[in-house]
Amino acid sequence: MKALVVYGTRYGTATEIAEEITSILKEEGVETDLLDSRGLKEWDVTPYDLVIVGSGIKIGKWTKGARKFLDKNKSALADRKVALFVSCGAANKEESRAEGQEKYLDDVAQKHLINKPVATGLFGSTFDPDSKQGFLYKQVMKSVKKDLEKQGIDVSKPVDCRDWDEIRTWTRALVN
Numbered sequence: 001m002k003a004l005v006v007y008g009t010r011y012g013t014a015t016e017i018a019e020e021i022t023s024i025l026k027e028e029g030v031e032t033d034l035l036d037s038r039g040l041k042e043w044d045v046t047p048y049d050l051v052i053v054g055s056g057i058k059i060g061k062w063t064k065g066a067r068k069f070l071d072k073n074k075s076a077l078a079d080r081k082v083a084l085f086v087s088c089g090a091a092n093k094e095e096s097r098a099e100g101q102e103k104y105l106d107d108v109a110q111k112h113l114i115n116k117p118v119a120t121g122l123f124g125s126t127f128d129p130d131s132k133q134g135f136l137y138k139q140v141m142k143s144v145k146k147d148l149e150k151q152g153i154d155v156s157k158p159v160d161c162r163d164w165d166e167i168r169t170w171t172r173a174l175v176n
């Protein structure tokens with residue numbers, strides 16, 4: 001079995017998830033390639049049995065590169081197992097997870113894939129109080145910070161809302 005993991009990211013959160021998925025697949029004995037979708041021109045997906053594509057979400061959207069990857073390979077992907085994942089703020093709170101699942105995974109699958117994905121993963125985001133990112137990032141992070149504080153989480157240091165055990169279990173289930 002051969003797998004491909006492709007990700008789109010703006011701040012690096014989805015990269016780390018894609019790296020962990022790759023390392024778990026390798027642990028499971030699956031030959032796996034990892035690709036950043038940014039600036040990616042062509043990539044032949046036909047050698048792969050399983051293709052996992054994921055993205056961070058910004059203002060409701062996947063990255064352009066990850067979306068383009070799905071579109072360019074739409075017909076070839078219809079003949080193989082495809083799994084999608086996102087890293088987003090909506091995953092961090094129980095009350096916004098259903099909306100995140102629908103908008104960032106189910107709608108994207110419907111629009112960009114011919115067949116249903118074998119799995120979808122709605123994974124959380126991170127918060128860094130000392131982030132050097134720009135204005136928009138800081139504005140959005142103010143509300144993330146408030147939400148975390150409401151949950152009684154200490155926001156004076158970096159917070160990782162990604163459930164790594166969930167990500168590992170999700171990945172293993174793809175190949176077992």
Ligand SMILES: Cc1cc2nc3c(=O)[nH]c(=O)nc-3n(C[C@H](O)[C@H](O)[C@H](O)COP(=O)(O)O)c2cc1C
Nearest residue numbers: 009010011012013014056057059060088089090125
């Ligand atoms: C400017 C900005 C806009 C965002 N928009 C959304 C959004 O619309 N929905 C959501 O659930 N999360 C949103 N988030 C949270 C991100 O999806 C989250 O931080 C994610 O982990 C980013 O992934 P990346 O680092 O791989 O780009 C936003 C974050 C930023 C900084």
